[in-house]
Every structure is written in structure tokens, then in C-alpha cells.
Amino acid sequence: MPLKDITDVARLKKINAALVDRVERAMDQQGNAFSLFQTAIALENQVRTRTDELHSTLRRLEQSNADLSAAKENAELANLSKTRFLAAASHDVLQPLNAAHLSISALAEIQMGEEGRKLVRQVERSLETMEDLLRTLLDISKLDAGVVRPEIGDVSLESLFASLRSDFQPLADLNGLKLKFRPAPATVRSDRTLLRRILQNIISNALRYTRAGGVLVGIRHRGDTVRIDVADTGCGIPEDQHDAVFEEFNRGSISANTSLASGGLGLGLAIVRRIAGALDHPITFSSRVGRGTIFHIDVPAGSGRHGEIEVVGEMERPRGYGLFGTKVLLIENDVDVLRAMTSLLERWQCVVRQATATDEALDLLGDTAWVPDIIIADQHLNDGDLGSHTIAEVRDYLGRIVPALIITGDPSDAVVKAARSAGIELMRKPLKPAQLRALLAHLLA
Template sequence: MPVRDITDIERLRKINAALISRVERSMDQQANAFSLFQTAINLEGQVRSRTEELRSTLRRLEESNVDLLAAKEQAELANQSKTRFLAAASHDVLQPLNAAHLSISALADLQTTEEGRRLIGQVERSLTTISHLLLTLLDISKLDAGVVRPDISDVALDPLLSSIKSDFEPIAEQKGLKFQFRTSHAVVRSDETMLRRIVQNIVSNAVRYTSSGGVLVGARKRGTTIRIDVVDTGCGIPADQYEAIFDEFHRCSATPEHDVSGAGLGLGLSIVRRMADALGHRIGFTSVTGRGTVFRLEMPLATGPVAVRPKVVQPPRGYGLFGTRVLLIEDDRRVIEATTSLLSSWRCEVKQAGSLSEAIRCLRDTGWIPDVLIADQHLEGGDLGSQTIIEVRAYLGRAVPALIVTADHSPALSYSARASGIELMRKPVKPAELRALLAHLLA
């Protein structure tokens, strides 16, 4: 065979081998592509299945969230309704309690036996405990509902702290405690009623949970602020209770020897925190179990010229009310009967009216002009005691001393009463305070 033919055959073999190799590679690539295609289809199916499972799970979660949100909204509405009810119902809640206080005081004057006076004392103590509890619960509800707003003014610390000292000094002496006050002549920006309540509750806790040693209350300036410290040598607060100490109904785990009164229900510090927050005052504490606690309340100092409202000077206890003519403007029959009975026991002459029109009718007898007016703020027919007093004064042509007895703690009422020269007394009324205030008004 010629060499040329052999060369052509060899070339054809190489070409054939190259073509076969290329075809085989192409077939392998197609096989791989088909395999990848099948894998992609399988993965897509798995992804679709997982996606559907995820969507189903999300739908169930959304339905659960909707149910939870509805339940939460329902619970919040129920809580708001409860809070608004308690905040608005304080007048109706305190009316029968006020009548009971006045009636029991009148009944006490009629007792001639030691046993009768003892039983009256027990009832009075029980009524006082109920009053404090109800007033605290109502205060908490009003603060939560936003009904009570601070009436910020210049407040002198010295008379406020001195008053608190006189309240708790007998209790501290009875327990054998050292009771010291380092007062300050500083004037702060606060709500006087709320500030007194805050310090009063802290001091009450300090005295209650201290069985030996003493309690120190001091005030010191710190730049543009002043800090009131209440220091006691009581049982202290365990570290695991720090977060819960301001919660409602939380009581320090003190032994019975520390809590001799047994009267605490764990509401004192709860109202302290709410009032401090409402006033924007900083409240905090440090404590060592078995050694004592220090509560700190910080508030701003008053700036510029200070005009401090004069304090009411209580007259001597023996000041009489004999023959005092009182126009009582009240629409609750129980309170009318109790108040009339109490005033009559003090030898006062009482005329009653349930509204402005009735009050004016009582005054048509020109031979009887009242020496003092006592009115409830919320009267029948929508009349207001403050406006009724203004109208009665205008009818008589004289500024008759007047007192509003009310459960309304609104700053607007306090402001209007001060502007009109009308005294305010909160329900439930303590007879001794009522008599002292009447004596002051008539002095």
C-alpha cells in the first residue's frame, strides 16, 4: 500500500477518534445537564412544599396574634373601664363612709358607760382603716386614669415636715424609737398635697418596720434641687425584692416584731411611686437587710420671689360653736342626717338645702342669716357647691365664711376655691378637724 494511503488512513483514524471523543463528551454533558435538571425539579418541589408549610404556619401565627391582640385589647378596655369607674365613683363611694364617720362621732357624745365608749372607739378605728384603704385605692385609680393632675406651686418644706413630725412622733415614742427631723427653710416646686402624702407614706413605713434604733428625716440642698432623706434602722429590704417594692400589695417580708401595727397592705409605696412620677420627682432607695433603709426624694427648688400661702392656725380646743347658724347644702339624706346630728351636738342651729334654689328659699327668712356655709361640691340637678356658695354670698350681700366638703381632688376646684376664699375639706370628714376648721372660720 502506498505510503500516502497509509498516511490518509491514519489521519482519518485520528479525526474519527476526535469525533468520537467529542460525541462522548457531548453525551456526558447532556447526561449531567439532565441530572442537574432532575435535581433542580426535585429541589423546586421541596422548596414549594416548605414554602407552603411556612405560609400555613404564618397564617396560624397571624390568627393567634389576632386572637391575642383582641384579648389584650379587651383586657385593657376592661381595666380602663374599672379605672375610670373608680376614679369617677369616689363621691358615691365615700358618701356613706362620710356619713358613718359623722354619725359615730355624734353617737360617741351620747355614751355614758365605759363599755359604750370602748365599742365606739373600736368602730372609729375600723372606719379609719377602711377610709385609708379606700382613699389609697381611689388615688391609685385616679392617677392611672389621668384624672388627678398636680397643682404645682411654691411649697415651704419647714411647716410641711413639722406637720408630719407631729403626726408620727407619738407612735415613735410609743415604740421607744428616736425620731429626729432636720427641716429646711427651703421652698420647692411641687404639689403640696401630693408631696405631703409621699413623705407621709415613706415615714409611716419607716416607723412601722423599725423596732429599735430610730428614724431620721432630713432635707439638704443639691444645686438647684433639694433632697429629702428618710433614714431608718429597721429590718431593711432584701435584694430580691428591690424591683417589686413599689408594686401594689407588696409587703416587705418583715417578721411580726418589725410590723407591730399589722395595718399595712402594701399600697403605701405604690402610691408614692405614682405620685412621684406625676410630679416629676426622683424617688429611690438603698437598703441593707437587718440594718435599715434610706429613701431619697429629689425635687426642684423654687426660683425667684416666693409667696408662701399662710398656714391655718388651729384655735384652742375649747373654742365653742354654741349658737352658730349653719346652712348645710347637701343632697345625700344620710350625710344630711349625720352632719345635722353632729352639728346639733355642738349646739349649732342648722338649716338644710339640697340645691341652690332651696338654699335661696331658706334665706328668705331675713331673721335667720347663716354664720357659716357648709356645702358638698356635687349637688342635685347639676348644681356645684362652689357656685352655690358664690350665689348665696351675693344674695346675702356679704362674704359668709364657707367650707366645701368633697371627694373631688381636681386642681380646678382647689384653684377656684382659693380664689373665692372658700375652705376645702376632703371626704371622709374627721369630726375633730371639722370642728377646728369651723372654729377657725368663725374666729
């Protein structure tokens, strides 16, 4: 083959090889592009699948949130319904409990033998235990439901301590314990009723777990805060029980004062924790086993004048009968309570006329020769009448402000406000006859 032909063939082979290489590279590129295209499609499908799964999860989450919200709302409604039920039930239960208190008191008046008086005291203690338990359960329910609205104002600690001393001194004396209140010329910002309940429960608990020595209540000023201390010389609280102190139904494992321990259900400090939370009053304590415990309540300092003293609880001290011939207009729609109250008042030598509603009470006043010295009424009467309105109509009919008292088992603030605005005294059912007698003597003085 000629050299020229050989050269041409070699050149053509090179060209062919270059073309083949270019074609192969082009095909590889197309293959890679196709692979990338396939990969992109696969990734897009995966993204779509994951997006669908995410949307489905979000929808389930939204449904779960909606279910949780509905469950929370139902739980809150159930809690409020429970509170309303307990409030209503407490009123119904307090009616016969009040009648029992009055009947037992009347029975005590006619007991001549020691055995009979002993049985009366046992029944009275049982009734008081029932009353305390019922009120405590109602208080816990109201606090948990958030229906308690503190009325914050200036509270004189000197006045408050005087009231607490009147309540607890007889109990301390009975058990041979000392109860001291250091002078407290201070005013704090709080709800007087709720703060008093906190101190009542702590002092009661302190007396319960103190066998010897006593309880001391005092204050310390700490800048804009007043710290109230309640110290006892009781059995103390073991360190491993500190976290459980404020839990419901927690009772000290160390033996309590046996004369005070009966009836205790471990609810006092549970109430304290809830009330303190509602008032935003921090409560702490320190304790040493065998040495005693000190509770600290930090309350904002008030702006009122120090040293104001109100003689609160004075009316609760026995003053003797002093009711001979007192004319009482008694307005009560519960037959058992009406009979028991009438029997008790007549044992105190009062002259009683009975009514169950406003019209009936006004009919009793047709005899102008009989004008009541005092009016005692339940708040909820027959025909939907309210005791506060009935008292107002009786006063208007007589043209004079007759001393009046409402005795009710209704725990609502509306009753308190209605009585306060009309200048009417208020007592809660079940009432203690000795306190009723003292209050009547006070109103008639």
C-alpha cells in the first residue's frame, strides 16, 4: 500500500477514535444527566411524601391540641360544677347540723346529771368535727376552682391578734399550754378574713402538736414586708417530711397532743398553702425534732396607722343570759331549725314569734302592742324571700331600726355585702349557742 494511503488511514483512524471518544463522552454525560434527572425525581417524591406525612402529623397535632383544650375546658367546668355543688350541698347539710347544734344546746340546759352533760359534750364535739370537715372541704374546693377573690386592704395585726387570742386562749388553758401574742403595732396589706384563716390553721396545728410549753405569735419588720412568726415548742417536723407538710391528709407521724388530735384530718396546712398562694404571701418554716417549729408568713406592710385596736371577739366571751323577756321575731323556713331555735330562745326566757316568709312576718306585727326587740332571720326563706329584704321591710313597717341578725349557711360574699350594707349582724350556720347568746346580749346592750 502506498505511503500516502497508509498515512491517510492512520489519520482517519485518529479522527475516528477522537469522534468515538467524543461520542462516548457525550453519551456518558447524557447518562449522568439522566441519572441526575432520575435522582431529582426520586428526591422530589421523597420530599412530597415527607411533606404529606408532616401535614398529616400537624393535622393530628392540631386535633390533639383541640381535644386537650376541650378536655381542659371540661375539667374546669367540672371543677366549677363541683364547687357549686359543694356550696349548695354544704348549705343543705348545714341546716340539719345547725338544728342539731341548737337542740343539743337546749338539751344541755336541762341536763342535771353529770352523765347526761358528758354525753352532750361528746355529741357537741362530733358535730363540731363534722362542721370543720365540711367547711374545710368547701374551702379547698373554692380555692382550687379559683373562685376566691381576695379583698386586699389595710389589716391591723393588733386587732387580728386580739381576735385570735380570744379564740385560742381557752383551748391552750385547757391543755396546760402557754399562748402568747407579742404586741403587734403594725398594719399589713392583705385580706383580713383569709389572713386570719391562715393564722388560725397554723396556731391550731401548733397547739395540736405541742405537749408542753406553748405557742408564741409575733412579728418582725423586714423593709417593706412584715414577717409573722408562729413558733411552738412541739414535737417538730422530721426533715424527710418537710416536702409533705402542706399536702392533703398529711398528719405528723410523731404523736400529737391527744386531747387535740381527735378529728384532725391533715387538711389545715393544705388550706394554708392554697390561701397563701391566692394572697401571694410566701410561707416558709424551720423545724427541729423534739424542739419545735417556726412558721414564717411574709406579708406586705400596710399604710394604716399603727396601734389601732379593735376589740374583736369581745362579744364571743360569755356575758350571762341577760335576755329575760326579750321579744324575738324569728324568721326561718326550715321547720327543724325553727323548732330548735325557738326552744333554745325560750330556755333563755325570750318571747318568740315565728315566721317563714316576709308576708307572714309582717302579719305578726299587726298587733302594735308587740314590737320585737330583735329580729333573727335566715337569708333564704319561703317564696324566694331574702332575710336581708325581710328585715328591711319589717324595719320600714315599724319605722325604727330594730337590731337584727342573719344566721345563714350561704357562704357567698353577696350575703356578707347585703348584711353589711344594711347594718345587720351575720352569723354562719351551724352556729354556737354561746356565741349567739353573747351576740344577742351585745346587740341589746
